[in-house]
Amino acid sequence: MPPEVLEASARALVDYNGMGAGIAELSHRGPELDAVFDETTARVRALMDVPDEYDVLYLQGGATTLFATIPMCFLREQADYLITGEWTLKAAEAARYYGRVNVIGSSEATGFDRNPTGWHPTPGADYLYVCSNETISGTRWSELPSHPSLIVDASSELMARPFDVRRLALLFGGAQKNLGPAGLVLAIVRRDLYERIPSTVPAIFDFRAQAKAGSRLNTPPTFAVYMLLETLRWLEREGGIPEIERRNEQKAALIYEALDELSDFYTPTVTDKPNRSRMNVTFRLPTEALTNQFLQESEARGMIGLKGYRTVGGIRASIYNAMPIEGCAALAELMRDFAETKLSVVSSRKQRPVL
Ligand code: PMP
Numbered sequence: 001m002p003p004e005v006l007e008a009s010a011r012a013l014v015d016y017n018g019m020g021a022g023i024a025e026l027s028h029r030g031p032e033l034d035a036v037f038d039e040t041t042a043r044v045r046a047l048m049d050v051p052d053e054y055d056v057l058y059l060q061g062g063a064t065t066l067f068a069t070i071p072m073c074f075l076r077e078q079a080d081y082l083i084t085g086e087w088t089l090k091a092a093e094a095a096r097y098y099g100r101v102n103v104i105g106s107s108e109a110t111g112f113d114r115n116p117t118g119w120h121p122t123p124g125a126d127y128l129y130v131c132s133n134e135t136i137s138g139t140r141w142s143e144l145p146s147h148p149s150l151i152v153d154a155s156s157e158l159m160a161r162p163f164d165v166r167r168l169a170l171l172f173g174g175a176q177k178n179l180g181p182a183g184l185v186l187a188i189v190r191r192d193l194y195e196r197i198p199s200t201v202p203a204i205f206d207f208r209a210q211a212k213a214g215s216r217l218n219t220p221p222t223f224a225v226y227m228l229l230e231t232l233r234w235l236e237r238e239g240g241i242p243e244i245e246r247r248n249e250q251k252a253a254l255i256y257e258a259l260d261e262l263s264d265f266y267t268p269t270v271t272d273k274p275n276r277s278r279m280n281v282t283f284r285l286p287t288e289a290l291t292n293q294f295l296q297e298s299e300a301r302g303m304i305g306l307k308g309y310r311t312v313g314g315i316r317a318s319i320y321n322a323m324p325i326e327g328c329a330a331l332a333e334l335m336r337d338f339a340e341t342k343l344s345v346v347s348s349r350k351q352r353p354v355l
Pocket of ligand 1: 087136
């Protein structure tokens with residue numbers, strides 16, 4: 001998270017506006033929190049150009065909870081899912097309890113190295129579900145599919161690229177990549193979807209009930225919402241989403257350039273170049289031992305968290321909004337230095353005469 005956001009949030013946690021009490025100690029139904037929720041929603045609406053027919057909701061339980069509550073509320077008969085990685089696999093699995101799940105396209109057979117092509121939506125399906133950016137494998141939909149009820153998990157891309165909300169039925173994401181602390185979910189929901197919600201859905205899982213209660217049906221994670229607000233203030237100061245997207249493209253390009261240039265040493269996990277992630281750059285080294293050495297070297301240079309996801313291995317550079325361009329340049333430099341040393345060792349070994 002941006003240092004300014006952390007510092008402002010830390011101050012508010014200790015003493016909010018000189019009240020002698022921290023933001024997390026104030027009532028979630030008091031005037032201070034009313035103002036926090038109102039400003040947060042106004043900023044989300046302005047930054048993302050959210051039309052009036054949509055609600056902005058703050059939900060709990062992480063994005064995984066919505067893997068279940070989305071079909072619980074909106075899957076009446078059948079829904080289409082495009083499987084591009086572990087997060088869509090999990091979402092499709094969670095939906096099976098509520099209706100027929102049509103996997104209309106999947107790149108699982110090729111290790112999620114691309115986005116599926118040649119798929120067709122099922123006529124009459126309740127919705128089409130996609131993940132805009134697969135955080136683990138590193139693919140993204142650079143162009144989102146079109147569908148009258150398109151549901152998008154944008155956990156790792158919310159506020160990192162512009163989304164045309166008018167083309168979507170529901171956009172949601174866990175806050176922990178670009179927006180704030182884990183546990184909080186930001187959801188933008190087209191209100192006409194509410195008609196589909198069965199009366200058996202408990203209020204706490206019911207999007208309409210949450211909207212009616214201003215996302216305060218029970219005690220919400222007020223401090224997490226406050227950190228989101230500070231992040232939105234920061235985003236606006238930085239120039240908004242188009243400027244952040246421009247920087248994100250530049251940041252990712254630095255690493256991909258090194259990756260493409262050194263393709264005889266590093267292997268990108270994603271082969272579908274137009275759809276490679278700008279948030280999570282994933283690649284492999286020739287051996288496990290070299291991967292470990294690379295990780296050690298990265299830590300020695302002050303870079304942490306580069307180990308690939310536990311199910312995938314290799315390297316994953318997560319370069320969310322708050323990562324400065326210098327961090328990406330440092331990684332690209334490490335990639336070049338490391339490959340150069342190792343390749344020169346290999347070539348000198350090859351050249352050594354066999355005695
Ligand atoms: N979707 C995506 C794309 C994710 O990256 C993640 C978590 N990293 C999730 C869903 C699950 O989020 P949570 O851990 O908040 O449930």
